[in-house]
Amino acid sequence: MKKNYLSIDIGGTNIKLAVIDHSGQIQSKKQVRTPHESAEFLAVLEEEIAAVQDTIRGIAFCCPGKVNTDTGVISFGGALPFLDGVSFVEEFQPKFQVPVSVINDGKAAALSELWLGNLKGIENGLALVLGTGIGGGLILEGKLYQGKHFQAGELSFMMKQSATPSFDDMYGKTGSAVGLVKMVNLELGTEDTKDGAAAFEAINQKDPSVYPIFEAFAREIAYMICNIQAILDLDKIVIGGGISAQPIVTNEIRKQYRAIRSELPFLEATLTEVEIDTCRFRNDANLLGALYQLLLNADEELAVNS
CATH class of the missing domain: 3.30.420.40 (ATPase, nucleotide binding domain)
Structure with missing residues (x-):
């Protein structure tokens, strides 16, 4: 079975999730409310990822705050201050054994427009x-x-x-x-x-x-x-x-x-x-841009190792 990617757009009110293929075609979408307490928030993400883990080969996050795309560490977290200092790469890559990337939500929107918009x-x-x-x-x-x-x-x-x-x-x-x-x-x-x-x-x-x-x-x-x-x-x-x-x-x-x-x-x-x-993309912009960041990371890793 050909595996796709899970893209996750974290907002102050809702978390949007989409399974997307390599060309940017969205296969499925869902939305859940954003918990505003750290342990519950991470538990919800883990549950949602686990539900599709057998069908994905990478996880792409975008979120508010200043994001170091090299390390995945979030600073400040905007509307979600408990994200300050969190790294989704460190949190989820060891658990699910797939590449993980993180990018700021506004920058994800720009990437979606650069990629396909x-x-x-x-x-x-x-x-x-x-x-x-x-x-x-x-x-x-x-x-x-x-x-x-x-x-x-x-x-x-x-x-x-x-x-x-x-x-x-x-x-x-x-x-x-x-x-x-x-x-x-x-x-x-x-x-x-x-x-x-x-x-x-x-x-x-x-x-x-x-x-x-x-x-x-x-x-x-x-x-x-x-x-x-x-x-x-x-x-x-x-x-x-x-x-x-x-x-x-x-x-x-x-x-x-x-x-x-x-x-x-x-x-x-x-x-x-x-x-x-x-912009061409509106509600799906962050989801697509987050995935594009993951794909760019993979290309860079291949270039380094070639």
Whole structure:
């Protein structure tokens, strides 16, 4: 029997699992709630892996936090602070006797786009993932660039000048998709301020009471893109995250980016406009990108041993 791979996307609310073949075709998927206590969390993962262990030849993880892809060690853990210092490689490779890899979730999204999505064939690009904060994965010279400390592309921490610097002055706050949905729903008087469907129904109708909020959000992202482009001179930027399923999101970001450039003729004349597109993969992006990291690790090991 030909064996596939198990890809596991760890989020603050849910853990997504998928059995995927070598070409990136998803064979099966499931989802379980994320335990927020370390022992229970590891027990759930072990149980899920054990259920398919006879059919897999590798395990690929992605998760929040800063991840050393060489050692598999996670730092901080984002919404799951108990992951700080944990290595899934050390935890699961000896138990299941298959290769294990780990990568940050935002960088996994970029890898999925590089492998099979809208960054395929792009030498220099960026996946910009809009969620609670702003995740990102940089593709430079055709490869994922993580930086010496595995923190390149942490766009949430880009700062704006302030007399008393705080997270409120970082793009992770002002460019938060979750924050956008909350602000729109508060203006609408929606009972559930997390109701993305209600927020985007009004946004898509260009409701005058909330559309300026959306325009301001898109302009924040557009300014970020202007700054990134001035430094990196990228070929293409793709917009990801749950809200990217709404075509109006990428369209408005692109509109605001071009408006900023047109308001600054010197900028427009000097810096080449970057292409802005939507990510091809949404809910499956992290699963596919995590697998691609595992495959890259295997290729590197073969190269070293050949």
